[in-house]
Amino acid sequence: MKKTLSRRDFLHAAGALGGSTAVYRAAMGIGLMPVAARAARPVLTANGASKKVLILGAGISGLTAAYELQRKGYEVQVLEASFRAGGRNLTLRGGDRIDETGYPQVCQFDRDPDLFFNAGPARIPGHHQQLLEYCKELDVPLAPFINDNRNAWVQDDAMFGGKPIRAREYLNDTRGFVAELMAKSMKPDAMSAPMTSDDWERVREYLRHFGELDPQFRYIGTSRAGLASHDYTVPDVLKAPLSPSELLKSRFMLIMSFGETDDQAAMMMEPVGGMDRIVAGFLRKVGHLVQLESQVQKIQVLERGVEVTYRHQGAYQKVRADYVLNCIPMHLLAGIEHNFPKSYSAGFTAVPRGKLFKIGLQMKERFWEREGIFGGISWTMQDIQQIWYPAHGIHRAKGVVLAAYTFDPNAGEKFARLSPPERIKLAVEQGSKIHPDYGQYVENGVTIAWHQMNHMLGCAAQWEEALFKQWFKTLQAPVGGHYLIGDQVSYHPGWQEGAIASAHHAIADIDQRVGAGKSQMVRS
Amino acid sequence: MRRQLLSVLAMLVMALMVRVARADNAFDYCLLCHGSNANGNYAIRAPKLSGMEPWYLARQLENFAAGVRGSTSADASGHEMRPVGLRLRDSGELEAAVKFIGTLKSARPAATIDGDAARGRQHYAACAACHGAKGEGNASLQSPALAARSDWYLVTQLANYKNGLRGTDERDTYGAQMRAVSNALPDEQAIRDVVAYINTLR
Numbered sequence: 001m002k003k004t005l006s007r008r009d010f011l012h013a014a015g016a017l018g019g020s021t022a023v024y025r026a027a028m029g030i031g032l033m034p035v036a037a038r039a040a041r042p043v044l045t046a047n048g049a050s051k052k053v054l055i056l057g058a059g060i061s062g063l064t065a066a067y068e069l070q071r072k073g074y075e076v077q078v079l080e081a082s083f084r085a086g087g088r089n090l091t092l093r094g095g096d097r098i099d100e101t102g103y104p105q106v107c108q109f110d111r112d113p114d115l116f117f118n119a120g121p122a123r124i125p126g127h128h129q130q131l132l133e134y135c136k137e138l139d140v141p142l143a144p145f146i147n148d149n150r151n152a153w154v155q156d157d158a159m160f161g162g163k164p165i166r167a168r169e170y171l172n173d174t175r176g177f178v179a180e181l182m183a184k185s186m187k188p189d190a191m192s193a194p195m196t197s198d199d200w201e202r203v204r205e206y207l208r209h210f211g212e213l214d215p216q217f218r219y220i221g222t223s224r225a226g227l228a229s230h231d232y233t234v235p236d237v238l239k240a241p242l243s244p245s246e247l248l249k250s251r252f253m254l255i256m257s258f259g260e261t262d263d264q265a266a267m268m269m270e271p272v273g274g275m276d277r278i279v280a281g282f283l284r285k286v287g288h289l290v291q292l293e294s295q296v297q298k299i300q301v302l303e304r305g306v307e308v309t310y311r312h313q314g315a316y317q318k319v320r321a322d323y324v325l326n327c328i329p330m331h332l333l334a335g336i337e338h339n340f341p342k343s344y345s346a347g348f349t350a351v352p353r354g355k356l357f358k359i360g361l362q363m364k365e366r367f368w369e370r371e372g373i374f375g376g377i378s379w380t381m382q383d384i385q386q387i388w389y390p391a392h393g394i395h396r397a398k399g400v401v402l403a404a405y406t407f408d409p410n411a412g413e414k415f416a417r418l419s420p421p422e423r424i425k426l427a428v429e430q431g432s433k434i435h436p437d438y439g440q441y442v443e444n445g446v447t448i449a450w451h452q453m454n455h456m457l458g459c460a461a462q463w464e465e466a467l468f469k470q471w472f473k474t475l476q477a478p479v480g481g482h483y484l485i486g487d488q489v490s491y492h493p494g495w496q497e498g499a500i501a502s503a504h505h506a507i508a509d510i511d512q513r514v515g516a517g518k519s520q521m522v523r524s
Numbered sequence: 525m526r527r528q529l530l531s532v533l534a535m536l537v538m539a540l541m542v543r544v545a546r547a548d549n550a551f552d553y554c555l556l557c558h559g560s561n562a563n564g565n566y567a568i569r570a571p572k573l574s575g576m577e578p579w580y581l582a583r584q585l586e587n588f589a590a591g592v593r594g595s596t597s598a599d600a601s602g603h604e605m606r607p608v609g610l611r612l613r614d615s616g617e618l619e620a621a622v623k624f625i626g627t628l629k630s631a632r633p634a635a636t637i638d639g640d641a642a643r644g645r646q647h648y649a650a651c652a653a654c655h656g657a658k659g660e661g662n663a664s665l666q667s668p669a670l671a672a673r674s675d676w677y678l679v680t681q682l683a684n685y686k687n688g689l690r691g692t693d694e695r696d697t698y699g700a701q702m703r704a705v706s707n708a709l710p711d712e713q714a715i716r717d718v719v720a721y722i723n724t725l726r
Contacts, residue, residue: 335565
C-alpha cells in the first residue's frame with residue numbers, strides 16, 4: 001500500500017487536527033493567501049445611554065460585548081441558558097457539575113488549586129492580543145503553557161511494534177535521514193540556473209545543520225535525539241539513530257510540526273489556576289447583568305428592535321431590546337422559533353458542528369516526571385490522540401493529565417457513545433501503550449463530549465472554504481437589530497480570540513448605527 | 525432551641541423552593557435539542573415531539589431506557605437518546621417529561637423531503653390500515669399519527685426499520701410490525717415518495 005503525502009493531504013491533515021483555521025493558517029504559511037492585518041479593539045464613540053442591548057449567551061463573545069457596551073452606557077442584559085457562565089471556557093474542579101445530556105457527571109478531583117482540568121480552551125498564543133489585553137485588564141494572571149515537549153512520547157502501532165519513542169527521536173532521526181539523503185542526492189548541475197556554486201555549498205551547509213550531519217554529510221546520530229546516558233562522569237554516548245523506514249511508517253509525520261504552527265508555537269500561556277479565571281474576571285465586571293438558566297425559545301426581529309422569549313424557572317418571559325447579540329450555537333438556533341429570512345437562517349444548518357472530545361484524569365502520582373516529562377504533549381495515533389502533562393504543580397504529589405483530546409469527529413463520536421466509565425476505561429487502555437502502568441495511577445476522571453454537552457451540543461463550527469464563501473458574510477451581517485456572534489462567526493473558530501473578534505465586529509457596527517442615530521438598518 | 529428549629533424549618537423551606545425551581549426547569553433540556561416547543565431541529569437531527577401521543581412518547585422513552593431502541597451505534601441519534609431515556613426512567617421522571625411535552629404548542633413543520641406524492645399514495649395504502657387514512661393515528665392499535673411530524677425523521681425511521689437499526693429487538697413487537705411493513709417499500713425513493721404523500725395529509 002503506497003501512500004505519498006501531497007500538499008493537499010498535509011492541508012487536510014492539518015485541518016483534521018486544528019479545524020479549518022489550521023488549513024487557512026497552513027495555507028497562509030505556504031504562501032497561498034495574503035496575511036491579514038491584526039484587528040484592534042474598537043473604540044466606541046456613541047453614547048449608548050438610551051439603548052438596550054440583549055446578549056444571548058454568557059460565553060467569551062457575549063461577556064466581551066457586555067463588558068464593552070455597559071462601559072458606554074448601554075443598558076445590557078445577558079441571558080444564559082446554562083446554570084453557569086463561560087460557554088465552552090470550562091475549568092473543572094472537585095465538586096463541579098458536568099452537564100452532559102444523558103450523562104451528567106460530578107467532578108471527583110481532590111479540592112486542590114493544582115488539580116483542575118481545562119475542558120474547553122486551554123492555551124493562549126502570544127499573538128492573541130485581544131484576549132491577552134482582557135487578561136491584563138481583568139487581572140487574570142498568566143503562566144507559560146508548555147505545548148511542545150521533545151521529551152514526551154510518540155506512539156504509533158504502525159512503527160516499532162507500537163513501542164513509544166521520545167518525540168526528539170522521531171523528529172531528529174527523521175530530519176537527519178532526510179538531510180543526509182538530500183545532501184547526497186542533490187547534484188550541482190541539477191540546480192536551476194540562478195544557483196551559483198557558492199549557493200550550492202550554502203545549501204549543503206544548511207542541510208548539515210538541519211540534520212546535524214557529520215563532515216562527510218552522514219547522519220550518525222545527534223544529541224538532539226537524546227543521549228544514551230545522562231551519566232555526566234563519563235563521555236557522552238549518542239543513541240544510534242532509529243530505523244528511518246520504521247519512523248516513516250508513522251502518520252505522526254502529519255502532526256509532527258504541530259508545535260510550530262501559528263497558534264501552537266511557543267510561547268503559549270494559560271491563566272494561573274484555570275482558563276475560567278478569564279470568565280471570573282469578566283463576571284467581576286458584568287456578572288450582575290447575567291441571568292442564568294434562561295433558555296431562549298423565540299426570537300422576533302421587529303420593525304424597531306428585537307423581541308426575545310425565554311424560559312426561566314419554568315415560565316416564559318419576554319424581553320425587548322434595540323439590539324440583540326446572539327452567540328447561541330447556530331445548530332441550536334436552528335431549532336429556535338424565529339422570523340429571520342430564510343436566506344439567513346438556512347446558514348444555521350449549513351455549517352457542521354464540531355465533535356471534540358476530552359478526558360481529564362486525576363493521577364495519584366506524577367509518574368511522568370520520573371520519565372523526565374514536566375509538561376507538554378505525548379502523541380499517539382490511537383483514538384485518544386494526546387496526553388497532556390501539567391506544567392503547574394511540578395513535584396507535587398498528584399496531577400491531572402489530559403488523557404484524550406481528539407479532533408477527529410469519528411473518534412469523538414466513538415467516545416461519546418460510551419458511558420463515562422467506559423470512556424475512561426478505553427482511554428486508560430490506550431494510554432497504557434505510552435505509560436505501561438498508567439491505569440494504576442488513575443484515581444478518578446472527567447469526560448467531556450462537547451457535542452453532547454448541554455446548551456452546546458457541539459464544539460467549534462466546522463467551517464470550510466466553500467462554506468465560508470457561501471455563508472460567512474450573510475451570517476456576520478445583522479438582520480435588523482439582531483447580530484450573530486461567537487467564535488462560530490469568526491475565521492478563528494475554536495479560539496477565544498475568534499469569539500472576541502466577532503463581538504468587536506458587532507459592537508463596532510452597533511456603535512456606528514447608534515452614532516448615526518439609526519436604531520434600524522433594513523437588510524437589503 | 526426554638527430558634528434552631530426555626531432555622532431548620534427555614535432551611536427546609538429553602539431546600540424545597542430550590543427543588544421546585546429545579547423541577548420547573550427540569551425538562552428544558554428536551555427543548556435544547558428538540559427546539560422551541562419541541563417542534564424539532566433538523567440541524568442536530570432532533571425530531572419534533574410536540575403533538576405526539578403521550579402513550580407513544582412514553583413507550584419510546586421506555587424503549588430507549590431498556591435498550592430496545594438506540595442500542596446500536598449505527599443509529600447515532602437513537603444512541604444519543606438512550607442515556608436520556610435511562611435517566612428519565614431511573615429518576616422516575618419519565619411520565620412528567622411526557623406530560624411536559626403535552627403542554628407545548630405544536631406547529632406543523634415545513635416540508636423538507638422531495639418525493640413523488642402520487643406514487644407515495646399507492647404505498648401509503650399499507651400504512652393507512654394502522655395509521656389512518658389521514659395519518660391521524662390509531663390509539664387502539666398503538667399506532668401513532670404520522671401527519672405533521674418531522675418528515676426527514678419519518679424517512680430516517682423507515683430506513684432504520686428497513687436496515688434493521690430499529691424493530692429488530694425481540695421485545696419490540698410494534699417495531700417488528702413496522703420492520704415487516706417497511707420491507708414492502710422497495711428502496712429509498714419509495715420511502716421518500718410515501719413521506720412526500722404523508723406531507724400532504726391534513
